[in-house]
Amino acid sequence: MLLAMKIKAAITAAALASPIALTIAPVAHPADSAITEIAAKPFQYRLAGDFSRDGKPAAAPLRDTILPAHIKIMNRQVTAGEYARCADDGGCPKIPHASAMADRPMVGVSWRDATAYAEWLTNKIGVLHRLPTDEEWVFAAGEKIRDEPLALVDPVDPAQAWIARYEAEANRARPDALDPQPVGTFGINGNGLQDLGGNVWEWTSTCFLRMTLEPTGNARITNTNCGVRVAQGAHRTYITDFIRDPRTGGCAAGVPPANLGFRLVVEDKNWQALQRAIVAAFEPH
């Protein structure tokens, strides 16, 4: 008997720590700092995963929600140079074809690689770094989010919805460039975050769930597959956790993401000390 609350807990994954007391004043120029802090406020969130009602596919519910605490999130994606530090340190797998320039976003990372990086950075700095949940990502992305309730497949006539879905996906704008671009190329959102919905999709910690919608409106989980995680960008997609190149193993259908990268959220009260620690971690030895 899982109620909405519990589902939320599952969606936001185990890593989410208890709410943080906020004692720090907002940062003056968030775009200039590595970490941006966003105060919690109500927003709309369309649950990730596959939904059914009475045994038939159903639209994922759109919920009014609020994060339990303010969120601190990198205002840009992790760069190739930063990832290389972790790989040189033995904290992250070396990725054979990583060719990106050091100051551009790291791409070609699997969920496992991204998680390894977060662990490495956590240990290095002594502050919890982790992937955002899908819910956190959607909140942080703000107006950059493209809510795309996918067409529903009717088991009696699967084809109509299938074709509609295909057309919707084919109509998605494709990024002009496939290679990672300089940070900032894809703009800044209202929260001061760069490059959301550009040509790099970002891993989240949210597992792929299959859920049944009950008459009460509650969603009951019928299958949790943490081998597949939500990746976010110009559209939401579900990707197996060891995939590095989404073009060879990603999306369920249609146009796959161009690249897989990530940004992290941090959980720490001491804002200035954290900034200093991060800068120090990446200073040349």
Add this chain to the structure above:
Amino acid sequence: MITRRIALLGAAAAALIVTTPALAADDLKLPRQAVELVAPPFVHPHEQATKEGPKIIEFKLTIKEKEVVIDDAGTKFQAMTFNGSMPGPLMVVHEGDYVEVTLVNPETNAMPHNIDFHAATGGLGGGALTHVSPGEQVVLRWKATRTGTFVYHCAPEGMIPWHVVSGMHGTVMVLPRDGLKSREGKALRYDRLYYVGENDLYVPKDEKGKYKTYETIGESFADTTEVMRKLIPTHVVFNGKVGALTGKNAMTSKVGETVMIIHSQANRDTRPHLIGGHGDYVWETGKFINPPEKDLETWFIRGGSAGAALYTFRQPGIYAYVNHNLIEAVELGATAHFKVEGEWNNDLMKQVQPPGPILPGKSSAAETVVKTR
């Protein structure tokens, strides 16, 4: 295994799952027959021709991700399989039957899978309607509207080739209701059937040239894909392993017996050849509405198809059944054997003179030339 799911689902939900399959396919008022599948090279009992009307034939395929050994050197391979074998089992039905497959992806697996039946119509052969995550099952029903041998395989978007060359392929045979026929309309029957599934394997090597092993299937993905992209298999095997159909596991027959050999390759072209024998009747493309070709020496199986050949053994002994790219047969593994018992026929073949010293003045080539002048 089940405990985690039960915890998530609650007892009521678990009960719901149990009852779900019964909801499927009650709209068809046809007799049902559940068939227990058998691992290749063998096949489940079936009628070659039937007087009965169409039925719903129920099969269950359980996906098993597992480590297997693929050669005599003990090379370990992270396989993905239907029912634990490479290839998956051969399923036999008759034209007009409905194939109802329960595809089970146990929670012990790591990956989502599905199934595409080349014999089925629409929905990517069923691939679009059968995605199952670990811990799920799905029931698909399709009508067998065409006769022949048809490949089935796993087809998860973006990862299709990897799943297929990792072992997720098999064959469905749809027989004409009145059985197989020659070009002239003569009824053709077999005494035995063997299913040979050929599989090209791409095993990554380390810097020293040694085959690499991986703890999990997921870890093998990136390296394996790189080897796959070069299109040069490290192994080409029948039934999952070098030597799976030789020695103690050689296929057997008797002089006078007619054997049906189904040969599938879900990914790559191949060319079966029975050394010392022939294809008496061969449906090279596997589709029984086309008349079989006769007396073939080698037949061509297009990648992504299955063919069928009938042969009546006329001579006892050991026969090698190979992919007649002999490098693939001998160096990479694509060899099987038939052990055939019976009485030798000297009329068909006789060693007139055993090997011995070359005799001067008699029957040497040079001598023959002189004589004919």
